[in-house]
Amino acid sequence: MVSAPTLHASASATVRARTVAAAVVDPEVPVLTIDDLGVLRGVWADERRAVVEITPTYSGCPAVDAIRDDLVLALTDAGFDEVEVRLTLAPAWTTDWMSDDGRRKLREYGIAPPTGRAAVGPIRVALAVKCPRCGSLDTRELARFGSTSCKALYECRACLEPFDHFKVH
Structure with a gap:
């Protein structure tokens, strides 16, 4: 700051x-x-x-x-x-700064909120993203960029609905 x-x-x-x-x-x-x-x-x-x-x-x-x-x-x-x-660009924004209330609002709006903390180090492991509509973990990324550059486009294989996922930074 x-x-x-x-x-x-x-x-x-x-x-x-x-x-x-x-x-x-x-x-x-x-x-x-x-x-x-x-x-x-x-x-x-x-x-x-x-x-x-x-x-x-x-x-x-x-x-x-x-x-x-x-x-x-x-x-x-x-x-x-x-x-x-x-x-202010430094330090760079991270999803760690999002409030719990903000994460809840995203989920209720139909956007999968980021989970956990931003990764530290060069290794990134893709984890399942829970569908904000039906709660299934059987989802897949369709596109790295969704409706905005800070979100990715996912699809739920259980309910077949597409949804945005707020990326973890």
């Missing part, structure tokens, strides 16, 4: 700004907030200015501009005169 910006942050303004920023919805998966995803990394504010730090799920994530615009709109609507959104 980047260090706090140069402003005279107040605890009450920061809490208010964080509450507003945390409620911004992910434009690609509208049941999740950027806080659920772990994209929201830091918020600092005084009575007139808010600074927000985000880390996208991918460095080339096409949703970043929409997230930035939504944050600026939400925070200016909440009474902040100036809003700065900082994009």
Whole structure:
């Protein structure tokens, strides 16, 4: 995380700004907030200015501009005169940052959430992905990229339904 910006942050303004920023919805998966995803990394504010730090799920994530615009709109609507959104790429986003509530929301929405922790080291072992519709582990990857670059397209062999799976990073 980047260090706090140069402003005279107040605890009450920061809490208010964080509450507003945390409620911004992910434009690609509208049941999740950027806080659920772990994209929201830091918020600092005084009575007139808010600074927000985000880390996208991918460095080339096409949703970043929409997230930035939504944050600026939400925070200016909440009474902040100036809003700065900082994009931080290091450390890289990981599915470890997703909240348990976010994982639950993904499952209920029909997207298989990532399980476990991001792998460390060069060896990756493909594990079964549970179907979010019927719960079967008899699934297969159809395409490495699904509806967005952070998801893969899978098919359930039991219920024959296709579904997205949020990749582990």
